[in-house]
Every structure is written in structure tokens, then in C-alpha cells.
Amino acid sequence: MRPANLSCFDVTVAVVVAVLLTTAAPSVSGQRSDYPTANLSTRWVNNAAVLPHSVTYSDGSAVRAIVLRSPKAFYGPSFAAGFFCAPPCQTFVFAIFIVYTNSGARITLPVNGMAQVIWSANRASPIGENATLDLTRDGGLVLREANGKLVWSSGTSGQSVAGMEITENGNLVLFDQRNGTAWQSFDHPTDALVPGQSLQQGMRLTANTSTTNWTESKLYMTVLPDGLYGYVESTPPQLYYKRQVRTNKSGKNPTRVTYMNGSLSIFVQSTQPGNPDDSIALPKANSTQYIRLESDGHLRLYEWSDAGSKWTMVSDVIKIFPDDCAFPTVCGEYGICTSGGGQCICPVENKSSSSYFHPVDERKANLGCAPVTPISCQQMKNHHLLTITDVSYFDESQIIMNVKNRDDCKQACLKNCSCRAVAFRYGQNDSDGQCQSVTEVFSLQSIQPETVHYNSSAYLKVQLTPSASDPTQNKMKTILGATLAAIATLVLVVIVAIYVRRRRKYQELDDELDFDILPGMPTRFSFEKLRECTQDFSKKLGEGGFGSVFEGKIGEERIAVKRLEGARQGKKEFLAEVETIGSIEHINLVRLIGFCAEKSNRLLVYEYMPRGSLDRWIYYRHNNAPLDWCTRCKIIMDIAKGLCYLHEECRRKIAHLDIKPQNILLDENFNAKLADFGLSKLIDRDQSKVVTVMRGTPGYLAPEWLTSQITEKVDIYSFGVVLMEIISGRKNIDISQPEESVQLINLLREKAQNDQLIDMIDKNSNDMVSHHEEVIQMMKLAMWCLQNDCNRRPSMSMVVKVLEGAMSVENCLDYSFFNANSVISAQGNPSTYSAPPQASILSGPR
Missing domain, CATH: 2.90.10.10 (Bulb-type lectin domain)
Structure with a gap:
């Protein structure tokens, strides 16, 4: 022993x-x-x-x-x-x-x-x-x-x-x-202390989310140099409890809080175990005891009772508040706790029938409330402060300095999009108060001013609709909109008439051509055959900008039939594209089985991919289970090999130009294949760059698109974006995220500069978190692909070597990744160097 x-x-x-x-x-x-x-x-x-x-x-x-x-x-x-x-x-x-x-x-x-x-x-x-x-x-x-x-x-x-x-x-x-x-x-420590255990300075007790959910919640208690503090996690953390110790003693010993029999003792600078600088009295132990920080923010002492053969709560250690309403999560986010009764209600503006908040769960009021309209930083002019009188907020530490009156307090919040609410506390004089600002709103508490001897009002930021924010301006917009709509309708009628006339002429000329005999082409099907195979196009798999995709069957083989709509090409150009697509074949490219070109009908027949596109598996829109790390690595490798073939193993380099999760399809074994060559461009081996009109999807566009002079390296940038989406399990541009996290690449730049890459890992997958070291290495590969200078990005063959372990990622990476907003705003203004689409723009499934 x-x-x-x-x-x-x-x-x-x-x-x-x-x-x-x-x-x-x-x-x-x-x-x-x-x-x-x-x-x-x-x-x-x-x-x-x-x-x-x-x-x-x-x-x-x-x-x-x-x-x-x-x-x-x-x-x-x-x-x-x-x-x-x-x-x-x-x-x-x-x-x-x-x-x-x-x-x-x-x-x-x-x-x-x-x-x-x-x-x-x-x-x-x-x-x-x-x-x-x-x-x-x-x-x-x-x-x-x-x-x-x-x-x-x-x-x-x-x-x-x-x-x-x-x-x-x-x-x-x-x-x-x-x-x-x-x-x-x-x-x-996790969420509990036992007698003899110390919580050292910097350590935390973090509560479970609930009694049945053991993941960490936002509530924690920690030891700081001057005492014991309780916070709810936000940016910055919000204080709901403090036991501050003031001492004039000199010394350099770190502060600690020790759970002793009969006390929770705070040692700030004392060196002797029996001489705490402060202590919280606890009931003396008659049997085994422990203290737990619980999901409601209370720190409770439990003791074993031999008489009842059970554990009994004998003390609420930080119960210094009049009632539970002073705790930050008692009524969830935005909920108002009524003192005494402890009931939870959603905020309603004084003397107003408008409702800006709704309960998260009608049957469980304590789960809090949510804004009816999410707050958008792009529409700050439509922000409004909802006035709630006779309420206070638990966190009194976030005071806006040099703001002493109510109007300045409100204006300070309206000018800062991160501010979600302010509470203004004052005594007899309204012009001499305290303005508290918060970036995340937890539970508020109703008060009786005559009882607490001060006045306090809260102003909650809400998002108004344009009509609510400015009725006069909205009326003018309605009139202007009606006028523009009438003009647009007239122009549209003229355009349609011209289009129909030209289309008839185009069909008459096109039908004179005979392309039945072209060597090296995929199988040619009649329109009636494909109508029969798809049961009259009855089962739609999806649709996109170029048309719809239908499931079908030829013999025992399942197929996907892409029916192009509004095709601008003549039959000759379309067949030339089909010949190009049919000439390339790779295990990581969706296989083109055949096509149809009859009069105005343009159809492409592809192999069927039963698991659909990658986006449905990484954005969690279909309640699917998270992909494990091994499967994600396999998908990443498949994408890289498919691009490597297009860039380096074909007679002419093929730039895909629209790499995104929606264009990556998965078979029953999660093998990934590139699809949708509708925007692709052929590049001769002796060309260093090509000039083309901007094409692709916002958020995946490389910086060089602003010049309209591109190489196949734009695919590598897009690959880096997709790689980060696979790792983080979210969209590249997600407006449902907080303002600072809307753009994934901007967030990656911030986390990389602050050495916080672990925060980017998909939290829905425990397997990803447990492989965090490998995942971070994969992020570094993504950052190599996202370099602003296309010459600093690796080739796809180098990417494959890194994934196979035969090569390392470059060390000196530039973290100032390109802001996607620049390309998005420029996309509506094509470069003056743009050239009309050629036959090398390949039409594929979308």
C-alpha cells in the first residue's frame, strides 16, 4: 500500500x-x-x-x-x-x-x-x-x-x-x-468538490447542462486573485456571483478555495491552512458530504443521511439572493422572472400589443424566449429598443463608462450591433444612473422599486420590419415598386417575343444537322426512351439553375437523368460538349452514360448516386448522424483525386470552376465523385492563365476572379473552402450564425491567428473532437489551399501526397485569407475582359 x-x-x-x-x-x-x-x-x-x-x-x-x-x-x-x-x-x-x-x-x-x-x-x-x-x-x-x-x-x-x-x-x-x-x-475538477479538495486559482467548476445532459453548460465558478466568482459564459462572461476578499497582507501565493468541514475557506495570501482570509459557513458534517455546482447556477451541499438511506441537500452555499430570480438561467434567455412567484414570461413592451418574442417551448416557460425576427447587423437602421420597466439584470459588471443618462445609454446600444440589451439603473435622478450593456441576454428579474430603493428599466434590441420602422418610406417604396414592375413587365413581354421568334429559327436550322454518327460518344437515347425510363419524369431527385434531375432505370441499372431547361446551345455545340465529357473517365468523377438531343430537348444520363450530395451530410438538414472522421477523410481524398485527374491527367487541363458540397455526390459506400461540369473550362497545357467571365458560387470564389484571369488554382481555393465545411460541419456563409461567425473563412482567419483552431471542429461529432490533432493538421492543409496568392497554393497532386502522408504542409502560411464579400459584391459586375462562353463550358448535373 x-x-x-x-x-x-x-x-x-x-x-x-x-x-x-x-x-x-x-x-x-x-x-x-x-x-x-x-x-x-x-x-x-x-x-x-x-x-x-x-x-x-x-x-x-x-x-x-x-x-x-x-x-x-x-x-x-x-x-x-x-x-x-x-x-x-x-x-x-x-x-x-x-x-x-x-x-x-x-x-x-x-x-x-x-x-x-x-x-x-x-x-x-x-x-x-x-x-x-x-x-x-x-x-x-x-x-x-x-x-x-x-x-x-x-x-x-x-x-x-x-x-x-x-x-x-x-x-x-x-x-x-x-x-x-x-x-x-x-x-x-468537473462540477463537484469533496472535503479536503481545493479549487486553485484559475480552476473552474462547470455545471452540467441538465440532470440528464452531462455536457458542460455555460455556468461556471472560478477562483480569481481576489476571491470566488460565478459566471455565465458569453462574450465577455457575465458575472452572477462574487465573494470578493480584500486584504492588506503581502505575499505571492496564488488564491485557493478549500472545502473544509464546516466552511468553504478562501485563502488569498495566507500560507497557513487554518488561517483563511474569508470563509463561507457550512453545516458541520455528520456523514459524508460533497458540494456540486448545478445546472441552475446554485452551489449546493449534500450529505448522506443514514436515517433515510439517501442523499439530502443541507445547504445552498451561495444562497444570498432573496429568491431564485437573481440566477442567470432561471427563465432561460430573454425570460423575465417575477419575484416571489418565480413565474417566467416573455418580454412585452409597455402599453404595446406587438409581440417581439415568443416562448422557446409553450409548455416549458423556464426554457426562455426567442426574438420573432433575428437581429441582423446588415439592417441596423431597423433596430429598435423594447422598453421593459421595473426589471433588473443580474450582471452589474458591464458598465458603460461616461454614460449617465437614459438616452445616451440607449443610443450607445443602437450604435453597437454586438449590444443586445442595456439596463439603466438610477435613483431619484434620471440623469445620474448606471448603464449596463450585454451582448447575450439571459434571465431578467422583475423588481418593486419601493422595495429595492432604486429604479431600473431594460431596453431589449429587436429587429423591425421596414414597414414598422418607417411607414412613410415604405409607402414610397410601394409606389416606386409598382411603377418599376409595370415597366419590367412590358420589357419582359418584348424580350419573350424576340426570344420565341429566334428560338423557332434556331430549331429550324438546328434540325437540319445530322449527328447520329459521331465516334467516341456516349450512348444516344431518344426522348421517348428516357421518358419511359423515368416513368414520365415522375420522381424528381433535385433541381438547380440548369434544370431538374430525375431518377430512372435502364434494365437493372438505376440512372439519374438531367433535363436541361432553357438550353442556349444548338445541337452541334451541345454534342461537342457531350463528346468532351464522355472522353474523361475516373473513379472519382460521376460517369456519363448517355444523352439525348432531339429538337429543343437536351438531356444527360448519369450513374445514380444513392446517398445524394455531400451538403446533406455535413449541414445536418436531414437529421442525419454526424459522419465519423474516417469517412470525412475518405471523402476529402476522393475529391482531391478527382480534381487531380482533371487538372493534371487529361490531355487538356479542365478547370471545374464550381467546386462546392452540392456538386460532390456520394455512392452507397460514401465514395465521393465530382459532378456538374456546367461551368467547366478547358485550358491548353501551354496556357498559364485564361480570361473568362466570372462564374461559380459566392463564398467559394478565389481572389483572382476579380481580374477574370484564372488558372485551375481557383478549384484548389474552392477545395480549401469545402475542406473547412467538412471539418466544421457548417455552411461557408451562414447568416443564422452570430455576426462575427457568418463567414467561415473569416472565422478561420481569426482562430488561426489566435491559435484557437480547435474551436472550428464540428462539435456535433465526438469522433472529430477525439481526433482533434489530426483534424487541426487537415485544417492547415485547407489554409494552404486558401492562400491569397494562387502561386502559393499547392497543386492537387501535392494535396494528394499530403493526404497520403508522403508530404507535409508548408509551414509559412499567410493567415490573411481573402474576404469572400469582395467577390460577392463584384459578381454582379463582370470583368471587362469577359469573353462569351465557348463550347468548353460543359453541361453536367446540378
């Missing part, structure tokens, strides 16, 4: 019995094990059949203990470490929990004594059955899924770790050859 006199554990119990629970040597009821620690090279499998110390409680939760330490009395609440699952017990965390044991150190089932988790390693990435925990030969404690995927590690591999134990106060420790501490759970 590891010596019990180590000062870091503050051991006060003379006799403590520890039991090692292993699959190889399970303990026998009524006997006690003599293995106090776990040795190196030990593996535990998360399976009730091989972990005999497994218990399922009446609420559906379960524990599978690995190491357990019983109290001196041999029975009662005991600390254990192992696998834990919350009801309905579908996934597990590796955790430290308090269980009830009998005199034989066996976990028993008292009436209400459910296990209480006080620490967990992987609450954001729960594991399944048959996951493994290894205390490796080189000293690492490693948690993996059954398939070997890394979930969590202590980070001690290579250190001189000698073994593992759980101490009498619930600290899981990896100790070295000299009995020193190499790693301990006390240094990595």
Missing part, C-alpha cells in the same frame, strides 16, 4: 481499507481484498459480465467499480472509481463516485442511496459497452472505445508512474516511484 503520511492528501483517518476490483481476482462477499492500488499494465473492460462489482440502481443508473476505498467503519458511503451510466443507461463515463458499501466492502443497494458522481473524465464524450481503461506499462491512464478510438488520457505516458489508487477523500491518484503525485483528479 502507498504510505498514508503524504501531506498532499491530508490523511487524518488512521485505518483505511482499499479494495482493488479487477476482472482477474474479484473479491468475495464478507472478505476484504489486500490490494490497495492498481498496478501498471492493467486493463478493465466496461462489461458487467467481466466486472463483478457492477450494480444497477432503481432509477436506472449503474456503476461498475474498478477501485474502491471504504471508511474506517468498513461500511457506509465509500469512494470508488470506474464506469458510470446515468438513466436510461445507454452510455458511460469514467468517473469517481460515492457508493454505499457493506462490511465486506461490497456495493449494496440502500433504499434511496443512488451513486453520486463527483468527477468524470469524459462527460462530453461518453463511451459504450466494452470500452477499455488501461493503466499502461509506460504510466498512462487511457480510455478508449471498443473499436480502439481514443476518448481520454491522463497525459502521463512516459512519466515514472508506479501505480494508481483512490484516496480516502475521493482523489484518484497516479503516483510515482517516490510516492509523489504524477497526476490527480483534484487538479482537474
